[in-house]
Amino acid sequence: PKNDNIQVFIKDRLFARSEAKVSVFDSSVQGGDAVWEGLRVYPEGVVCLDKHLTRLQESAKTLMFADIPSKEFIKNAIKQTLDANGMTDDTHIRLTLTRGEKITSGMDPRLNQNGSCLIVLSEWKPLVYDNNQGIKVISTSQRRNSPQFLDSKIHHNNLLNNIIAKIQANVAGKDAGLMLDDRGFVAELNGSNLFMVKNGKVFTPFGHACLPGITRNSVIKMCLKNDIEISEEDITLSQFYNADGVFATGTMGELTPIVEIDGRSISKNNSLQIKIIELFKTEVRNLCEKI
Numbered sequence: 001p002k003n004d005n006i007q008v009f010i011k012d013r014l015f016a017r018s019e020a021k022v023s024v025f026d027s028s029v030q031g032g033d034a035v036w037e038g039l040r041v042y043p044e045g046v047v048c049l050d051k052h053l054t055r056l057q058e059s060a061k062t063l064m065f066a067d068i069p070s071k072e073f074i075k076n077a078i079k080q081t082l083d084a085n086g087m088t089d090d091t092h093i094r095l096t097l098t099r100g101e102k103i104t105s106g107m108d109p110r111l112n113q114n115g116s117c118l119i120v121l122s123e124w125k126p127l128v129y130d131n132n133q134g135i136k137v138i139s140t141s142q143r144r145n146s147p148q149f150l151d152s153k154i155h156h157n158n159l160l161n162n163i164i165a166k167i168q169a170n171v172a173g174k175d176a177g178l179m180l181d182d183r184g185f186v187a188e189l190n191g192s193n194l195f196m197v198k199n200g201k202v203f204t205p206f207g208h209a210c211l212p213g214i215t216r217n218s219v220i221k222m223c224l225k226n227d228i229e230i231s232e233e234d235i236t237l238s239q240f241y242n243a244d245g246v247f248a249t250g251t252m253g254e255l256t257p258i259v260e261i262d263g264r265s266i267s268k269n270n271s272l273q274i275k276i277i278e279l280f281k282t283e284v285r286n287l288c289e290k291i
């Protein structure tokens with residue numbers, strides 16, 4: 001109910017939730033032709049704001065969107081939205097930038113003659129997972145896109161692969177779907193990156209077929225700063241089954257222990273993993289940027 005009366009920013013101004021709509025001619029409706037970011041808000045500010053805005057702009061540039069808004073414009077839209085809703089904490093922002101409204105239906109980006117369209121949707125939302133409990137996952141038959149097909153570095157709204165993986169997890173009664181890459185190595189979960197701890201070292205899959213997650217990057221940097229050995233590797237499912245600890249990373253769940261993969265249980269009591277999760281709770285506040 002808290003989110004019933006929120007204000008949403010679309011293109012150039014705020015709308016009441018009930019009036020917050022995009023046209024049926026919008027590229028996002030017709031082709032999933034949009035890019036997005038999920039942001040988390042603390043009283044200290046927005047976590048890694050500048051990095052999220054860079055990824056949004058770079059994804060839009062790759063896709064040749066017209067009139068990509070400046071960081072100043074987006075920051076101002078975020079500030080207006082947060083202020084209008086009185087939000088300072090426990091808030092998730094879904095930024096979407098669509099290619100905009102088409103003059104007639106069709107796939108061709110030349111039909112978009114009005115520039116791109118920014119949407120700032122902020123809602124009161126706790127972190128998605130209970131970090132104490134941990135989550136259970138299954139490996140799915142749905143492969144993560146590789147650069148051969150659709151570069152995973154573009155943070156786009158073409159999320160059907162990930163949604164199919166999530167459906168498979170739902171059907172199996174688990175929390176998330178694990179996706180392999182096109183070569184059979186572990187890529188990521190359907191909405192977060194993966195790390196494992198083994199013999200006092202930390203490992204994460206190469207960025208080949210996973211989103212270069214901003215939380216992933218923060219964890220790598222934090223480990224290096226704290227003299228924790230970490231490397232990117234090609235990692236198989238059986239290595240994950242036999243890890244001393246496994247955790248997922250993402251803006252919406254932060255660091256979440258994984259306690260089961262395909263029915264194999266994994267301890268969430270590894271001391272190094274506990275240390276990393278604890279360190280991140282402080283680190284995330286240092287990564288906030290005031291707007």
Ligand code: PMP
Pocket residue numbers: 038162188189190191192193210211212213214215216249250251252
């Ligand atoms: N992988 C996928 C497929 C995602 O959608 C997300 C969330 N954007 C992540 C990983 C985590 O990325 P980040 O740490 O930048 O939120």
